[in-house]
Amino acid sequence: MNKDHVEVLISVYKKFGNANADTTNIKMTDMNENGIEITCNDDVIFVPFITKVEDHDGYKDAIIELYASVKEDSSTSKVQKNMVEFMDSFKTLVISSIKDGQPVSSYSPFVKEGDAFYICISSVAKHYHAIKQNPNNISVFFIQDEKEAKSLFARVRVSLNVVAEFVDDAKRADIMDKFEKLNPNESALSFIKTMKDFYVVKLTPKTGRYVKGFGAAYDIEGLKIANEERVNNPHIKQH
Incomplete structure (x- = not known):
């Protein structure tokens, strides 16, 4: 997993999991057409895709769509x-x-x-x-x-x-x-x-x-x- 992939996981985890967690030990532990499983230390969360994946080529687009929603300006x-x-x-x-x-x-x-x-x-x-x-x-x-x-x-x-x-x-x-x-x-x-x-x-x-x-x-x-x-x-x- 490269640096960009880790950044995506951290951003997604901080939105759907614990925003204040230490993300040194973070990894994706599972993925299917419905979403991804992220493990951070002892915490495991499942994050659903915005759009269900229909075929193998759709995973990349689903992750990009999910990441884009996380990066959207979320100021108060x-x-x-x-x-x-x-x-x-x-x-x-x-x-x-x-x-x-x-x-x-x-x-x-x-x-x-x-x-x-x-x-x-x-x-x-x-x-x-x-x-x-x-x-x-x-x-x-x-x-x-x-x-x-x-x-x-x-x-x-x-x-x-x-x-x-x-x-x-x-x-x-x-x-x-x-x-x-x-x-x-x-x-x-x-x-x-x-x-x-x-x-x-x-x-x-x-x-x-x-x-x-x-x-x-x-x-x-x-x-x-x-x-x-x-x-x-x-x-x-x-x-």
Whole structure:
């Protein structure tokens, strides 16, 4: 193994394994169409390829693709920018709430203002009562479309623990105006804004996690990346 090969292994290991480890004794101990196994001292991790290898000639391209993803700028500012752009690409969010001890899954269109999300929900809906009952036990979720993901097991996603607050009439009117500006072709809004059973709820993020893919998970505080370090959770190949 030459110097360049060792550099690749070290870079990959530090992303998917222990970023602070002594990598003097590092080597690749196995490889198949799904990924590579790296051993560093007594630590063994399995790193999946971004794209599964279809034939022998594909291994080189798979390793180059993996290495390129590792070398991509991963500064906090870049990660933060990517996360915000990802969330801003959505017009709806997935909501998880609790009613009478039972989970409720739903969704809602939203307006983002500052570091908060505003949703419009009807008192007829099950999630309205869940949010009313447990305003401090709510999670919202953004996830990459299956068709755009390179791997179904590594879809880009953001999950946020949020606190809910029902807004007053003045704020409701302001947010409904913003809904109309953001969705000028949404004819239902002219009806919804006149209905008394539709409420606007402010969702304030507290903590969460942003996952860019395998080996790239970041903790969130509010809507900010908590720190530059990825969550250290290496994949271990089953023997």
